[in-house]
Amino acid sequence: MIDRYLCNIMDVPGAEGLCLLNRDGKLVVSRMPEYVIPEVYEDLTRRIIALYEAIDEHFIPCDDYLLKYPQKWLFLRRTENAILVVMSDIKINVMSLRMVTNMALKSISAQAIASLPPAAPPVAKAPAPAAAKASSPVPIATPASAKAPEVKPAPPAPVEEDSQSFEVRPRNRVPPVERPAGSAPRTYRGQSY
Amino acid sequence: MIMEKTDNPLLTKLTGMPGVLGVVQVGESGLVKSVHGDEAELLGNVLVYFEQMSNRIGESLGMDAYTEAQMLCKSITVICQPSDEGSLGVILNNKARMAEIIPVLNGLKE
Numbered sequence: 001m002i003d004r005y006l007c008n009i010m011d012v013p014g015a016e017g018l019c020l021l022n023r024d025g026k027l028v029v030s031r032m033p034e035y036v037i038p039e040v041y042e043d044l045t046r047r048i049i050a051l052y053e054a055i056d057e058h059f060i061p062c063d064d065y066l067l068k069y070p071q072k073w074l075f076l077r078r079t080e081n082a083i084l085v086v087m088s089d090i091k092i093n094v095m096s097l098r099m100v101t102n103m104a105l106k107s108i109s110a111q112a113i114a115s116l117p118p119a120a121p122p123v124a125k126a127p128a129p130a131a132a133k134a135s136s137p138v139p140i141a142t143p144a145s146a147k148a149p150e151v152k153p154a155p156p157a158p159v160e161e162d163s164q165s166f167e168v169r170p171r172n173r174v175p176p177v178e179r180p181a182g183s184a185p186r187t188y189r190g191q192s193y
Numbered sequence: 194m195i196m197e198k199t200d201n202p203l204l205t206k207l208t209g210m211p212g213v214l215g216v217v218q219v220g221e222s223g224l225v226k227s228v229h230g231d232e233a234e235l236l237g238n239v240l241v242y243f244e245q246m247s248n249r250i251g252e253s254l255g256m257d258a259y260t261e262a263q264m265l266c267k268s269i270t271v272i273c274q275p276s277d278e279g280s281l282g283v284i285l286n287n288k289a290r291m292a293e294i295i296p297v298l299n300g301l302k303e
Binding site: 035036040043044047048050051054055058059060061062063064065066067068069070071072074087 | 239242243246247249250251253255256258259260263264266269
């Protein structure tokens with residue numbers, strides 16, 4: 001359920017990543033870009049909590065912050081159950097993002113947050129070796145006369161709905177096509193698949 | 194020493210714009226240079242820390258110093274911008290016209 005609303009946030013043009021913290025500042029969900037290394041989250045979450053506490057204590061309670069940097073914008077939103085951090089491009093439509101995050105945060109209940117274990121920050125992907133590239137589901141354009149190497153595509157990992165562990169998932173991933181062993185490569189308009 | 198009057202025409206213009214509840218200028222050391230409005234004095238107490246934490250949060254993600262930070266509260270909006278001599282904070286109510294205020298703020302920042 002949470003996954004759907006988080007996907008809606010990522011669908012907003014300009015949204016590049018998000019993470020969800022519980023009220024204690026523990027990372028629950030992370031969908032940040034891969035260049036955000038795991039070591040970042042310890043300081044990031046601590047500083048966000050410190051910001052909220054300081055302003056609540058010494059000024060007025062404020063749930064939403066928009067921090068603008070030359071490279072990106074950060075949109076911080078807090079409810080009684082969670083803190084949502086959205087990183088976006090500087091050209092994002094803030095009103096659209098606000099509307100979508102409103103709906104997401106209303107639907108993220110305390111029970112849903114409590115049922116999620118503290119997420120392991122996404123591990124940056126290592127450079128793919130040559131063998132792994134051959135099993136990539138994305139077809140590489142090759143001439144029709146070229147003989148493509150026979151490769152057994154890896155079965156897609158089962159995706160569980162309502163999974164309690166959230167990981168960074170690549171978007172728009174085409175599942176590999178299974179071909180009978182020993183069959184000639186299929187081509188369409190010069191591309192093998 | 195907190196000065197309530199300012200000779201800066203842009204600042205004077207800003208304080209007179211509709212929707213502006215308060216304006217505060219703070220130096221790099223946290224010393225309040227000028228303040229207009231009751232709530233602005235309270236903002237001056239936290240403005241430097243807010244600026245510092247905004248920079249720290251951006252630094253965690255590899256970004257440069259912040260260019261603008263907004264507190265989006267229920268009844269008011271606070272805009273903070275760095276300036277040459279420190280920071281500038283503006284408190285706005287819901288009727289403020291951001292499209293008119295932001296250019297004036299940008300002029301003050303330069």
